[in-house]
Amino acid sequence: MKPQNIAIVGAGLVGSLWAVYLAKKGHKVSVFDRRSDIRKVKIIQGKSINLALSDRGWRGLINAGLEEDIRKVALPMNGRMMHYTSGDLTYQQYGKEGQAIYSVSRGLLNQTLVNCAARHENVEVFFNHQCKDIQLDTNTVQFFDTENNESKHLTFDRVFGTDGAFSAVRNRLQRLERYDYSQEYLNHGYKELEIPPGPDGKHQLDVTSLHIWPRGEFMMIGLPNVDGSITCTLFMAYEGKDAFENLKDEKTIRAFFEQHFPDAAPLMPELVEDFNNNPTGSLVMIKCNPWHYQDKICIMGDAAHAIVPFYGQGMNCGFEDCFVLFELMEKHGDDWATMFSEFTRLRKPNGDAILELALRNYIEMRDKTADPMFLLQKKIEARFNEKYPHLWTPLYSMVSFSHIPYKDALMKGDQQDAIMKKVMDRADIFEMWDSDEVENHILELVQNVNETLLSTQ
Amino acid sequence: MKPQNIAIVGAGLVGSLWAVYLAKKGHKVSVFDRRSDIRKVKIIQGKSINLALSDRGWRGLINAGLEEDIRKVALPMNGRMMHYTSGDLTYQQYGKEGQAIYSVSRGLLNQTLVNCAARHENVEVFFNHQCKDIQLDTNTVQFFDTENNESKHLTFDRVFGTDGAFSAVRNRLQRLERYDYSQEYLNHGYKELEIPPGPDGKHQLDVTSLHIWPRGEFMMIGLPNVDGSITCTLFMAYEGKDAFENLKDEKTIRAFFEQHFPDAAPLMPELVEDFNNNPTGSLVMIKCNPWHYQDKICIMGDAAHAIVPFYGQGMNCGFEDCFVLFELMEKHGDDWATMFSEFTRLRKPNGDAILELALRNYIEMRDKTADPMFLLQKKIEARFNEKYPHLWTPLYSMVSFSHIPYKDALMKGDQQDAIMKKVMDRADIFEMWDSDEVENHILELVQNVNETLLSTQ
Numbered sequence: 001m002k003p004q005n006i007a008i009v010g011a012g013l014v015g016s017l018w019a020v021y022l023a024k025k026g027h028k029v030s031v032f033d034r035r036s037d038i039r040k041v042k043i044i045q046g047k048s049i050n051l052a053l054s055d056r057g058w059r060g061l062i063n064a065g066l067e068e069d070i071r072k073v074a075l076p077m078n079g080r081m082m083h084y085t086s087g088d089l090t091y092q093q094y095g096k097e098g099q100a101i102y103s104v105s106r107g108l109l110n111q112t113l114v115n116c117a118a119r120h121e122n123v124e125v126f127f128n129h130q131c132k133d134i135q136l137d138t139n140t141v142q143f144f145d146t147e148n149n150e151s152k153h154l155t156f157d158r159v160f161g162t163d164g165a166f167s168a169v170r171n172r173l174q175r176l177e178r179y180d181y182s183q184e185y186l187n188h189g190y191k192e193l194e195i196p197p198g199p200d201g202k203h204q205l206d207v208t209s210l211h212i213w214p215r216g217e218f219m220m221i222g223l224p225n226v227d228g229s230i231t232c233t234l235f236m237a238y239e240g241k242d243a244f245e246n247l248k249d250e251k252t253i254r255a256f257f258e259q260h261f262p263d264a265a266p267l268m269p270e271l272v273e274d275f276n277n278n279p280t281g282s283l284v285m286i287k288c289n290p291w292h293y294q295d296k297i298c299i300m301g302d303a304a305h306a307i308v309p310f311y312g313q314g315m316n317c318g319f320e321d322c323f324v325l326f327e328l329m330e331k332h333g334d335d336w337a338t339m340f341s342e343f344t345r346l347r348k349p350n351g352d353a354i355l356e357l358a359l360r361n362y363i364e365m366r367d368k369t370a371d372p373m374f375l376l377q378k379k380i381e382a383r384f385n386e387k388y389p390h391l392w393t394p395l396y397s398m399v400s401f402s403h404i405p406y407k408d409a410l411m412k413g414d415q416q417d418a419i420m421k422k423v424m425d426r427a428d429i430f431e432m433w434d435s436d437e438v439e440n441h442i443l444e445l446v447q448n449v450n451e452t453l454l455s456t457q
Numbered sequence: 458m459k460p461q462n463i464a465i466v467g468a469g470l471v472g473s474l475w476a477v478y479l480a481k482k483g484h485k486v487s488v489f490d491r492r493s494d495i496r497k498v499k500i501i502q503g504k505s506i507n508l509a510l511s512d513r514g515w516r517g518l519i520n521a522g523l524e525e526d527i528r529k530v531a532l533p534m535n536g537r538m539m540h541y542t543s544g545d546l547t548y549q550q551y552g553k554e555g556q557a558i559y560s561v562s563r564g565l566l567n568q569t570l571v572n573c574a575a576r577h578e579n580v581e582v583f584f585n586h587q588c589k590d591i592q593l594d595t596n597t598v599q600f601f602d603t604e605n606n607e608s609k610h611l612t613f614d615r616v617f618g619t620d621g622a623f624s625a626v627r628n629r630l631q632r633l634e635r636y637d638y639s640q641e642y643l644n645h646g647y648k649e650l651e652i653p654p655g656p657d658g659k660h661q662l663d664v665t666s667l668h669i670w671p672r673g674e675f676m677m678i679g680l681p682n683v684d685g686s687i688t689c690t691l692f693m694a695y696e697g698k699d700a701f702e703n704l705k706d707e708k709t710i711r712a713f714f715e716q717h718f719p720d721a722a723p724l725m726p727e728l729v730e731d732f733n734n735n736p737t738g739s740l741v742m743i744k745c746n747p748w749h750y751q752d753k754i755c756i757m758g759d760a761a762h763a764i765v766p767f768y769g770q771g772m773n774c775g776f777e778d779c780f781v782l783f784e785l786m787e788k789h790g791d792d793w794a795t796m797f798s799e800f801t802r803l804r805k806p807n808g809d810a811i812l813e814l815a816l817r818n819y820i821e822m823r824d825k826t827a828d829p830m831f832l833l834q835k836k837i838e839a840r841f842n843e844k845y846p847h848l849w850t851p852l853y854s855m856v857s858f859s860h861i862p863y864k865d866a867l868m869k870g871d872q873q874d875a876i877m878k879k880v881m882d883r884a885d886i887f888e889m890w891d892s893d894e895v896e897n898h899i900l901e902l903v904q905n906v907n908e909t910l911l912s913t914q
Binding site for chain 2: 177178179181182183184185238287
């Protein structure tokens with residue numbers, strides 16, 4: 001493969017990982033980021049965004065040789081811990097024994113990945129470089145160096161846009177004839193809050209769980225950090241009854257938390273300060289098509305498919321982009337045009353599918369995890385999966401603990417839902433859920449679906 | 458009502474009509490357009506885009522007092538004339554006796570409307586003024602005057618964006634936090650062609666019909682002009698078997714037209730020249746939300762809801778925007794904030810509905826109008842509608858000959874489709890279509906739907 005002069009615009013999670021992949025193939029890689037050097041930022045863990053790393057993300061990291069670096073900053077979470085207003089807790093294991101998703105601080109992970117990229121002598125990282133535009137005919141990127149107040153025009157063989165939901169690289173593509181693009185915001189926003197370490201320096205809630213306070217129309221979640229703190233995020237409507245617009249002052253904030261999160265509120269000494277100082281983040285979904293321009297430009301990660309965070313798959317999908325594009329690079333060698341068009345063809349339907357799954361999971365997390373019928377359904381599915389692993393993998397496991405393409409997971413999940421709807425409609429389900437009869441009922445329904453699929457193929 | 462200093466950005470069809478409405482209320486209106494004076498352009502009718510004016514458009518025009526001006530340039534079309542490859546023709550009446558949609562040349566109509574606006578002494582029209590940006594705090598519009606090469610900053614009480622699918626005004630709104638926006642292109646494009654007047658100066662095809670050459674995956678349509686010519690438009694995929702990419706030279710163009718449009722091709726002496734000289738137009742759908750910013754900015758027409766042209770409703774929907782916003786102005790007086798937010802609330806769902814209807818109608822026109830089952834279904838619906846007008850208005854009539862909100866038409870159309878699916882599934886439908894039995898079957902199904910609706914209200 002001919003070494004190329006390559007620009008990566010965006011030194012975030014996906015850009016840094018992709019730099020490692022390209023460096024290993026011997027390309028000359030320049031990574032640009034509009035922010036100042038993220039390695040020099042002091043990360044206060046309880047106050048940083050937390051992400052859940054699952055199997056797709058790990059595969060992307062492991063394949064680049066980075067497993068060891070990342071294990072150090074990742075905490076396994078084996079299940080969901082639901083906190084009810086009554087103070088009761090319910091635990092729901094995510095997958096099989098030993099399967100987990102991993103809590104990581106976005107800031108720490110980003111620093112680690114930039115360091116991993118910069119270790120390669122054929123990688124250079126430039127901060128304070130804002131991408132302003134791209135001349136498509138020559139693949140010349142116009143940067144503004146905000147430190148030295150100067151414009152630079154740099155020409156590359158290939159340009160990768162990994163500059164996130166508000167991507168400047170994609171913005172150039174959007175102006176192409178026949179370019180499909182959409183941005184859609186949820187009516188809900190989010191606010192980050194902190195549960196600091198306890199007096200013993202340890203986590204004040206179970207460290208092996210992702211904590212959820214499901215409240216129907218809104219919810220709070222909590223993910224543990226390696227320093228003993230827990231980062232909490234409240235997701236809620238901007239306007240309406242239980243909504244950000246009504247939490248205006250110390251009194252309304254305290255009253256709201258004491259009413260809805262009575263077990264968490266006492267663990268948040270800086271609740272009101274955090275609430276007032278931290279911005280209310282918005283939640284955007286971005287779709288676009290195609291993800292490339294000729295053999296010149298390719299976008300990956302949030303730049304191509306920004307999704308809501310409720311399946312914990314945004315980063316994982318971006319790392320899977322790297323894995324898939326690297327496979328295509330191995331396959332198509334110097335044929336960058338085919339590599340890029342195959343990337344759009346293969347990945348775009350999966351980006352659309354995880355966007356849909358993530359949106360649906362918001363309802364599941366904030367509402368259904370408080371519903372006994374839903375929890376029973378998950379128990380029945382887990383039981384059936386254990387006895388017939390080749391016939392049934394729960395949707396959550398397909399998404400988080402497998403590499404099944406997202407679009408196939410979405411389709412299979414819908415089939416499973418149709419089956420479970422029939423099973424849960426049984427009048428005797430609460431008494432009979434672990435009976436042979438129910439098991440055989442599911443078996444029969446699965447059989448029907450498989451036969452229908454075979455006959456339509 | 459307090460007279461306002463108002464800018465309308467875009468002197469197209471909707472902008473010019475809206476200027477007339479505002480002028481009648483005594484506002485000071487400045488209309489800006491990036492193009493040069495469209496009144497000075499010589500319109501070659503056969504070579505201009507044609508539009509179909511239907512009841513919603515007429516209501517918007519009549520309410521502004523412009524009926525007489527527009528009647529002069531409009532030709533009634535009472536039905537569809539389908540041209541099959543065999544040379545056979547089938548005629549399908551659009552509505553009841555006397556109902557028609559009207560063919561108008563976009564260019565002529567635009568000139569007429571600008572003249573109507575400019576007749577008012579409180580309206581001034583500025584051409585060669587490109588909107589570059591808007592400062593939201595002061596409602597200051599930055600124009601670039603392309604004739605004099607100078608920038609101008611002009612401040613207004615209200616700014617209306619009627620600058621079409623690629624609206625600069627909407628572009629400013631898009632950069633607001635939490636603004637929803639999507640642009641989506643069809644894989645099909647269009648090409649305009651001409652059937653000139655015959656040797657006698659008259660139309661070479663029936664002048665009271667909209668002509669369709671339905672060919673499954675593609676189609677051509679033809680609309681008559683007042684000068685005796687007919688403007689034809691070929692709609693077809695960019696890529697694939699029957700696609701623009703394959704019509705590269707005189708030979709392939711001629712062969713394609715002789716194969717698929719054997720009755721039309723001989724009437725097009727400049728077919729190859731037109732095909733090569735006219736651009737292949739793209740078809741974009743644009744959705745956004747909201748359609749306003751505070752009490753300052755409001756977008757209307759294609760700027761708010763660009764749709765595909767297959768229901769002939771793009772302009773009609775824009776003129777209905779004017780009608781509805783004017784009603785809101787009468788109702789809310791000087792409360793512009795309420796007027797604008799009500800406009801978004803009322804009209805946005807209708808914009809979404811006509812977008813969906815227009816998209817579906819492409820399939821109907823290019824494919825179903827060649828299907829005997831579909832034509833029979835329409836005959837049954839028309840017959841039932843005649844006997845029970847209070848129970849059944851065909852979807853086409855709801856859209857084209859009524860003022861039922863588009864979203865209600867879409868919903869009712871879906872209910873009718875579900876009913877007609879059952880009726881058309883009868884094995885005896887070809888023999889029995891005009892029997893009392895089929896009529897009673899439909900009656901019963903309609904009754905069921907109405908009862909279900911009542912019980913859920």
